[in-house]
Amino acid sequence: MAQEILKSLKAALWFMFLTFPIMVIKVNTVYKTIEWRWMNMIFIGVGIFVGSFIWRWLLNRKDRPVAKKDFVPVSTRVQAYLAENPMAKRALQGVLLAALLCFPIFMDAYQINIFTVALMYIVLGLGLNIVVGLAGLLDLGYVAFYAVGAYTYALLNTTFGLSFWLVLPIGGALAAIFGILLGFPVLRLRGDYLAIVTLGFGEIIRLVLENWNDFSHGPSGIAGIDKPDFFGLELNLNQMTDAIYYMMVAFTIITIFFVGRLQNSRIGRAWLALREDEIACQAMGVGRTRTKLMAFALGATWAGLMGVVFAAKTTFINPASFTFLESAIILSIVVLGGMGSIPGVILGALIMILLPEYMRSFSEYRMIVFGGAMVLMMVFRPQGLVSNFRRKYSFHGVDERLGG
Amino acid sequence: MENILEVKGLTMDFGGLRAVDSVDLYVKPKEIVALIGPNGAGKTTFFNCVTGIYTPTKGDILVSSNNGSAVRINGFKPNRVTERGLGRTFQNIRLFPNMTVLENVMIGKHCRLSAKIFGALFRDKKTRAEELKAAQECYTILEKLGLEKACDELASNLPYGDQRKLEIARALATEPKMLLLDEPAAGMNPQETVELTHLIRRIRDTEQIAILLIEHDMKLVMNLSERIYVMDHGQKIADGTPMEIRNNPEVIKAYLGEDIDA
Amino acid sequence: MDYFLELFLGGLTRGSIYALIALGYTMVYGIVQLINFAHGEIYMIGAFTALIIASVLTILGLNSIAILVIATAAAIVYSSAYGYTVEKIAYKPLRNAPRLSPLISAIGMSIFLQNYVLLAQTSDFLPFPRLIPEFAFMEPVSHIFSSAELVIVSTTMIVMVLLTLFIKFTNIGKAMRATAQDKTMALLIGIDVDRVISVTFIIGSSLAALGGVLIANHIGQINFYIGFIAGIKAFTAAVLGGIGSIPGAVLGALILGWTESFATGYVSSDYEDVFAFALLVLILIFRPAGLLGKAETKKV
Ligand SMILES: Nc1ncnc2c1ncn2[C@@H]1O[C@H](COP(=O)(O)OP(=O)(O)OP(=O)(O)O)[C@@H](O)[C@H]1O
Numbered sequence: 001m002a003q004e005i006l007k008s009l010k011a012a013l014w015f016m017f018l019t020f021p022i023m024v025i026k027v028n029t030v031y032k033t034i035e036w037r038w039m040n041m042i043f044i045g046v047g048i049f050v051g052s053f054i055w056r057w058l059l060n061r062k063d064r065p066v067a068k069k070d071f072v073p074v075s076t077r078v079q080a081y082l083a084e085n086p087m088a089k090r091a092l093q094g095v096l097l098a099a100l101l102c103f104p105i106f107m108d109a110y111q112i113n114i115f116t117v118a119l120m121y122i123v124l125g126l127g128l129n130i131v132v133g134l135a136g137l138l139d140l141g142y143v144a145f146y147a148v149g150a151y152t153y154a155l156l157n158t159t160f161g162l163s164f165w166l167v168l169p170i171g172g173a174l175a176a177i178f179g180i181l182l183g184f185p186v187l188r189l190r191g192d193y194l195a196i197v198t199l200g201f202g203e204i205i206r207l208v209l210e211n212w213n214d215f216s217h218g219p220s221g222i223a224g225i226d227k228p229d230f231f232g233l234e235l236n237l238n239q240m241t242d243a244i245y246y247m248m249v250a251f252t253i254i255t256i257f258f259v260g261r262l263q264n265s266r267i268g269r270a271w272l273a274l275r276e277d278e279i280a281c282q283a284m285g286v287g288r289t290r291t292k293l294m295a296f297a298l299g300a301t302w303a304g305l306m307g308v309v310f311a312a313k314t315t316f317i318n319p320a321s322f323t324f325l326e327s328a329i330i331l332s333i334v335v336l337g338g339m340g341s342i343p344g345v346i347l348g349a350l351i352m353i354l355l356p357e358y359m360r361s362f363s364e365y366r367m368i369v370f371g372g373a374m375v376l377m378m379v380f381r382p383q384g385l386v387s388n389f390r391r392k393y394s395f396h397g398v399d400e401r402l403g404g
Numbered sequence: 405m406e407n408i409l410e411v412k413g414l415t416m417d418f419g420g421l422r423a424v425d426s427v428d429l430y431v432k433p434k435e436i437v438a439l440i441g442p443n444g445a446g447k448t449t450f451f452n453c454v455t456g457i458y459t460p461t462k463g464d465i466l467v468s469s470n471n472g473s474a475v476r477i478n479g480f481k482p483n484r485v486t487e488r489g490l491g492r493t494f495q496n497i498r499l500f501p502n503m504t505v506l507e508n509v510m511i512g513k514h515c516r517l518s519a520k521i522f523g524a525l526f527r528d529k530k531t532r533a534e535e536l537k538a539a540q541e542c543y544t545i546l547e548k549l550g551l552e553k554a555c556d557e558l559a560s561n562l563p564y565g566d567q568r569k570l571e572i573a574r575a576l577a578t579e580p581k582m583l584l585l586d587e588p589a590a591g592m593n594p595q596e597t598v599e600l601t602h603l604i605r606r607i608r609d610t611e612q613i614a615i616l617l618i619e620h621d622m623k624l625v626m627n628l629s630e631r632i633y634v635m636d637h638g639q640k641i642a643d644g645t646p647m648e649i650r651n652n653p654e655v656i657k658a659y660l661g662e663d664i665d666a
Numbered sequence: 667m668d669y670f671l672e673l674f675l676g677g678l679t680r681g682s683i684y685a686l687i688a689l690g691y692t693m694v695y696g697i698v699q700l701i702n703f704a705h706g707e708i709y710m711i712g713a714f715t716a717l718i719i720a721s722v723l724t725i726l727g728l729n730s731i732a733i734l735v736i737a738t739a740a741a742i743v744y745s746s747a748y749g750y751t752v753e754k755i756a757y758k759p760l761r762n763a764p765r766l767s768p769l770i771s772a773i774g775m776s777i778f779l780q781n782y783v784l785l786a787q788t789s790d791f792l793p794f795p796r797l798i799p800e801f802a803f804m805e806p807v808s809h810i811f812s813s814a815e816l817v818i819v820s821t822t823m824i825v826m827v828l829l830t831l832f833i834k835f836t837n838i839g840k841a842m843r844a845t846a847q848d849k850t851m852a853l854l855i856g857i858d859v860d861r862v863i864s865v866t867f868i869i870g871s872s873l874a875a876l877g878g879v880l881i882a883n884h885i886g887q888i889n890f891y892i893g894f895i896a897g898i899k900a901f902t903a904a905v906l907g908g909i910g911s912i913p914g915a916v917l918g919a920l921i922l923g924w925t926e927s928f929a930t931g932y933v934s935s936d937y938e939d940v941f942a943f944a945l946l947v948l949i950l951i952f953r954p955a956g957l958l959g960k961a962e963t964k965k966v
C-alpha cells in the first residue's frame with residue numbers, strides 16, 4: 001500500500017512539474033504582467049494523485065485474463081436479451097419511436113433544434129461507422145463529403161433555384177462520386193497512411209472552398225439558402241423546425257434500418273473479414289479494392305445527404321463548418337460509442353452532442369473531454385461503450401431470419 | 405489443357421534472395437500431389453506466387469479454365485485466382501478470429517454469390533434465397549469436416565486442430581477445382597494426423613478435386629500423395645512417386661539426417 | 667535572380683524547420699510503427715513554453731541572449747517531458763493492440779493537448795519576442811536572408827550532424843537501430859526496448875521543441891493551433907523521404923520547403939497549404955515507400 005501511495009505521489013509531482021508553465025503562469029503580453037495561478041497546481045496534484053490510483057487499478061483489471069473471459073458486459077447482455085426476445089425488442093422500439101414523435105409537442109423550438117442536430121450526428125456517425133466500424137478504414141476526412149453535399153445544395157439552390165428534394169439525391173450521389181474518386185487510388189494503402197491521406201484530402205477540399213472565391217464565395221460563405229419545402233405548405237418558423245425534426249427522425253430510422261441490413265449482408269460480412277485479415281480475405285475470393293470502395297462510397301453518400309440537410313437547415317454555410325475538428329467529432333462519436341455497433345453510435349452521438357448542450361458550463365471543455373475520452377477508450381475499452389454485438393447465425397436461425 | 409495447374413520456370417526474388425528458382429510443376433485433375441522440402445526451401449513462397457499473393461519475378465502459371473483452355477494467371481489478384489478455382493489454406497492459421505465458424509466459411513462462398521448493395525439494403529426475394537442457400541451449403545461443408553456443432557462459436561475459440569480444419573472448410577466453400585494446403589497437419593497429434601489423412605482423401609473422392617499439399621509429416625505425405633515434388637534452396641531437386649522419392653539420394657542429402665521414412 | 671534566391675533561401679528555412687519536426691515522426695515510426703499524431707502538439711507546447719518563460723524573464727529584465735538560452739532549454743526540457751509522458755499514457759498500453767487503436771489514441775491526444783493549451787492559456791495569437799539578434803555581418807544580405815533564418819538553417823545542420831553521430835556511435839543509438847529493424851530480436855538480445863522507445867520520444871520531442879522556438883521567433887506569433895498544420899507538413903516530409911529513414915526526413919523536408927516556397931512565390935499564395943497536402947496525397951498514392959525508402963513485400 002505504501003508503495004502504491006508512493007507511486008501516486010510520484011505521478012502527482014511529475015504532473016505538477018509538467019503542467020507548471022502552461023497551467024500556472026499566465027503572462028499578459030500587453031500590460032507586461034504575470035499571473036501566478038498556484039491553485040491550478042494544487043488541483044493538478046490532487047487530481048493526479050487520485051487519478052493515478054484509478055489508472056493503475058483499471059490497467060490491472062484489463063490485464064487480468066480470467067476476468068476478461070467470463071465477464072459479459074452489460075451492453076452485450078442487453079443486446080443478447082433483445083435479440084432473443086423479439087417482443088421486448090418491438091416494445092422498446094415502439095416506446096422510443098413514440099417518445100421521438102411526441103417530443104416536439106412538449107418541447108420548445110430551441111430543444112427541438114438541439115435534438116435535430118443530435119439526430120444529424122447520429123446519421124453522420126452511422127455513415128462513418130460503415131467506413132470505420134465495419135470496414136475498418138480510418139477516414140479522417142469524412143467532413144469533406146459532408147461539405148460536398150452542403151455546397152452542392154447551397155450552390156444549386158442559390159444559383160439555379162433547385163429545390164431541396166431534388167438536390168438531396170444529387171448531393172448524395174456527388175459525394176459518392178468524390179468518395180470513389182478519392183478511394184480508388186488510396187484504398188490499397190496501409191491503414192494508417194489511408195488515415196493521413198483522407199485527412200489531407202479533407203483539408204484540401206476545405207482550403208479550396210476557402211480560397212476559390214468565384215466558386216464558393218470564400219470564407220464568407222453562402223447565405224440565403226432555402227429551407228426544405230414540405231409539400232408546398234406555408235410553414236412558420238416553429239412549424240419549419242418541427243418539420244425538419246420529423247424529417248430527421250425519418251432519416252435516422254431509415255439509416256438505422258439500412259446500416260443494420262448492410263451489416264448482416266454478403267457485403268457486410270466481407271467488410272468484417274477484410275478488417276480482420278486482409279490477405280486471408282482476398283485469398284478467399286473477396287475483391288479488396290471493390291469491397292473497400294463500396295464502404296467508402298456508401299459512407300460518403302450518407303455524409304453528402306446530411307450535408308444537403310445541413311445547408312437547408314441552417315440556410316447559411318461557410319468553410320469553417322467543415323474543419324478537421326468536425327471529422328474528429330464524428331470519429332469520436334463512433335469510437336466512443338463502439339465501432340461497428342449501431343446502438344453504440346447512437347449513444348455516442350447523444351452523449352457527444354447533447355451533454356455539452358445541456359451542461360453549458362461544460363461546453364468549453366467539450367473538445368478536451370472528447371480528446372481525453374478517445375485516449376481512455378482506446379486504452380481501457382477499445383470496443384467502445386456498447387460492444388459490437390454480432391447476431392449469431394444459429395443454423396436454424398438462418399431459416400427464420402432469411403425466410404421470414 | 406489436360407492438367408489442372410501447370411507451372412513453368414517459376415522464379416521469385418526478394419531483394420537479393422531467390423526464394424523460388426525456376427520451378428516446374430503440374431497437377432492433373434483429381435490428383436493428390438505433395439510439395440516437400442526442408443525449412444526455408446521456398447514452398448510457401450511457391451504457394452503465394454501461385455495464389456496471387458506475390459507477383460512472381462519470372463515464369464508462367466497456367467490454370468485450365470472451364471472450357472479446357474489454359475489461362476495464364478501471373479499477376480492476377482488473389483481473389484481472381486480463387487475465382488479461377490484455386491482454394492488455399494495458410495501455414496500460420498489465418499482465420500477471421502472474431503467471426504463465427506459459419507461466417508468464416510461464408511466468406512469463402514463470397515465469390516460465388518452475387519448480392520449487391522441493392523440486395524443488401526432491400527433484401528429482396530432473390531437475395532434472401534441466395535443467402536439461405538449459401539448458409540445451407542456452408543453448413544453442409546462444416547458437417548463434412550465434423551465442425552457443425554461449433555458453427556456459432558467464434559473461430560478464435562476453436563481448438564487448434566479444428567482451426568486447421570476450418571481453414572480447409574473455408575477453402576472448400578470457394579468451390580475450388582484444386583485445393584492448396586500449406587502444412588495442414590502442423591501442430592496436430594498423431595491421432596489427429598491420421599484422421600486428417602482420411603479426411604483429405606475423402607475430400608478428393610467426394611468433391612472430385614485435385615489437392616496440392618505442403619507437409620513435413622512424411623508419413624502423411626507417403627500415405628496420401630500420388631506424386632511428390634521436392635524443393636531445396638528454392639529449386640526443385642526431384643519429383644516422382646513416393647517410392648522414387650524415398651530412394652532418391654539427392655532428397656536424402658537435402659534432408660541430411662531428417663528421417664524421411666518416419 | 668534576387669527573387670529566386672530569396673525563395674530558395676526561404677524554402678531552405680522552412681525545410682529546416684520541417685526537418686526538425688519530421689525527424690520525430692520518422693524516428694518514432696521507425697521504432698513503433700506509429701504515426702505520432704500528437705507530435706505537432708509537442709512542438710506547439712515547446713513554442714508555448716519558450717514564449718511563457720521568455721515573457722517572464724523579459725519582465726524580470728534579463729538580457730536577450732540569456733533569455734534565448736534559458737527559454738530554449740526550458741522548451742526542450744518540457745517538450746521531452748510531454749513526449750515521454752504521452753508515450754507512457756497513450757501508446758505504451760496499446761503496444762499489442764490492433765494497428766488503428768494507437769493511431770486513434772494519438773488523434774485523441776492531439777485534440778486533448780490542443781485544448782489543454784487553449785483552456786489554460788488563450789485562443790488568441792500571442793506575440794513571440796524577437797530573441798535572435800540581428801548580426802552585423804548579415805547586414806548586406808538581410809533583405810533576402812535574415813539573421814534568424816541563418817540561425818535556423820545552421821542550427822538544423824548542426825543538430826542533424828549530432829543526431830547522425832549519436833545514432834551511429836552511441837550504445838543507445840545502436841540499440842535504436844536494432845529495435846527499428848526487429849523488435850523481437852532486440853528484446854531477445856537483451857535490449858531494453860521500453861527504454862529505447864522512451865529515448866526515441868524524448869529525442870524527437872526535443873528536436874520538435876527546437877523547431878518550435880526557432881519558428882516562433884521567426885514568425886513572431888503563436889497560438890494553440892500551430893502544431894496541427896506544422897505536424898501534418900512535417901509528416902508529409904517524413905513520408906516523402908521514406909518514413910523511418912532519417913536522411914529521408916531531411917531530404918523530404920527540404921523538398922517540401924522548396925515546393926511551398928516556389929509555389930507560393932511563383933504560382934499563388936492563397937493555396938500555400940494545398941500544395942503540401944497535394945504533395946502528400948500524390949506521394950502516398952504513387953510512391954508510398956517514399957524517395958529513400960524501399961518497398962517491401964509483406965511476409966505471408
Ligand atoms: N516476403 C518476404 N520477404 C523476404 N523474404 C521472404 C519473404 N517470404 C519468404 N521469404 C524468404 O524466402 C525463403 C523461403 O521461405 P518459405 O516461407 O517459402 O519457406 P518454406 O519452404 O515454406 O519453409 P517452412 O517449411 O519453414 O514453411 C526464406 O528464406 C524466407 O525467409
Ligand SMILES: [Mg+2]
Pocket residue numbers: 447448449495
Ligand atoms: Mg512454409
